[in-house]
Ligand SMILES: [Zn+2]
């Protein structure tokens with residue numbers, strides 16, 4: 001569901017209604033996520049954050065408080081994740097409506113780790129570039145990638161924000177994303193879903209990441 005001012009997608013992943021769920025990204029209006037969770041009788045076991053930008057992480061504290069779920073993010077984004085107020089000041093010069101409380105603790109993600117939550121296995125792929133701690137999450141069983149702000153339908157994440165790196169983003173794309181099969185479904189942090197194959201064929205930045213050197 002697209003949520004908050006930035007139309008950030010939050011994904012609620014579960015094997016079945018009435019069971020456990022994982023939430024991927026927590027925009028600062030977590031009550032909307034909570035409403036869908038309640039509608040399907042789900043219990044949230046974990047919250048995975050693709051990166052520390054406030055539109056993806058701001059609601060994680062409130063959602064964790066209301067569900068008891070653990071919150072997972074890569075420590076290279078601590079300079080963002082732990083400082084939502086500074087991000088809001090830089091973005092808006094004020095604090096827009098939303099929830100920005102931090103969870104009591106964050107669990108650290110590491111590249112290559114497999115997180116077993118709610119009966120689902122998420123492989124963590126560290127994809128620096130948009131931010132230094134950005135991660136994509138691969139649900140291998142379902143051939144589905146949660147791509148955050150690394151890859152969008154027809155575009156890629158911006159790298160002009162603090163500690164962004166265009167070179168790193170291209171290497172992440174070549175080494176960690178485009179190694180996946182064409183049929184893999186891609187669920188991005190903004191906008192509609194796509195597939196690896198479609199982006200390999202038609203993304204305007206494909207030539208750039210193919211030429212990226214490691
Ligand atoms: Zn972002």
Ligand SMILES: [Zn+2]
Nearest residue numbers: 008055149189
């Ligand atoms: Zn975003």
